[in-house]
Amino acid sequence: DAGITQSPRHKVTETGTPVTLRCHQTENHRYMYWYRQDPGHGLRLIHYSYGVKDTDKGEVSDGYSVSRSKTEDFLLTLESATSSQTSVYFCAISESDPGQYEQYFGPGTRLTVT
Amino acid sequence: GENVEQHPSTLSVQEGDSAVIKCTYSDSASNYFPWYKQELGKGPQLIIDIRSNVGEKKDQRIAVTLNKTAKHFSLHITETQPEDSAVYFCAASILPEYGNKLVFGAGTILRVKS
Numbered sequence: 001d002a003g004i005t006q007s008p009r010h011k012v013t014e015t016g017t018p019v020t021l022r023c024h025q026t027e028n029h030r031y032m033y034w035y036r037q038d039p040g041h042g043l044r045l046i047h048y049s050y051g052v053k054d055t056d057k058g059e060v061s062d063g064y065s066v067s068r069s070k071t072e073d074f075l076l077t078l079e080s081a082t083s084s085q086t087s088v089y090f091c092a093i094s095e096s097d098p099g100q101y102e103q104y105f106g107p108g109t110r111l112t113v114t
Numbered sequence: 115g116e117n118v119e120q121h122p123s124t125l126s127v128q129e130g131d132s133a134v135i136k137c138t139y140s141d142s143a144s145n146y147f148p149w150y151k152q153e154l155g156k157g158p159q160l161i162i163d164i165r166s167n168v169g170e171k172k173d174q175r176i177a178v179t180l181n182k183t184a185k186h187f188s189l190h191i192t193e194t195q196p197e198d199s200a201v202y203f204c205a206a207s208i209l210p211e212y213g214n215k216l217v218f219g220a221g222t223i224l225r226v227k228s
């Protein structure tokens with residue numbers, strides 16, 4: 001398995017509180033991604049990073065921000081959590097070498113916003 | 115943007131039978147098509163992928179076919195086993211770009227009955 005860890009693995013929080021999810025990799029891969037998984041929607045890209053301090057939005061970025069200060073860490077922040085952000089969040093990584101496009105996923109974080 | 119549709123949403127087969135899952139995509143520029151298997155409580159795991167310059171790819175009991183003209187691709191699992199029971203996701207992306215921004219189908223629940 002790719003060396004990807006996510007923390008926390010489970011979290012319950014109240015509406016309006018800030019929440020930060022962490023993704024940590026030991027593979028030294030350039031690209032990192034945050035997805036959310038909801039029934040009937042598969043996985044949807046929230047934000048991604050193509051290098052330290054280089055990030056961009058995905059298809060469902062509203063209400064989320066990200067930061068990447070080190071190659072190995074990619075943080076996802078919900079500034080003010082809402083019930084619609086209750087979901088399972090997955091981090092993924094991929095290499096940058098030509099032909100090495102495979103994307104590998106972490107174990108996920110289940111977030112419940114009450 | 116890209117849209118990926120996946121069918122069926124659930125599929126039940128007898129052990130030893132074949133299973134086929136189909137996906138269609140909307141953006142003719144998409145050129146990378148991975149398939150993921152997700153077991154309960156785990157992150158998606160890449161099982162096979164295909165690029166647009168190839169029409170078919172096999173890996174033991176798993177095969178993927180791609181029809182660029184019709185913009186659809188399929189996953190074929192032969193001699194199904196109970197451990198094949200899981201949720202399967204197809205995805206599509208355009209390479210090379212900054213990273214590998216996957217657009218996923220909604221998923222297929224495969225049940226293999228013994």
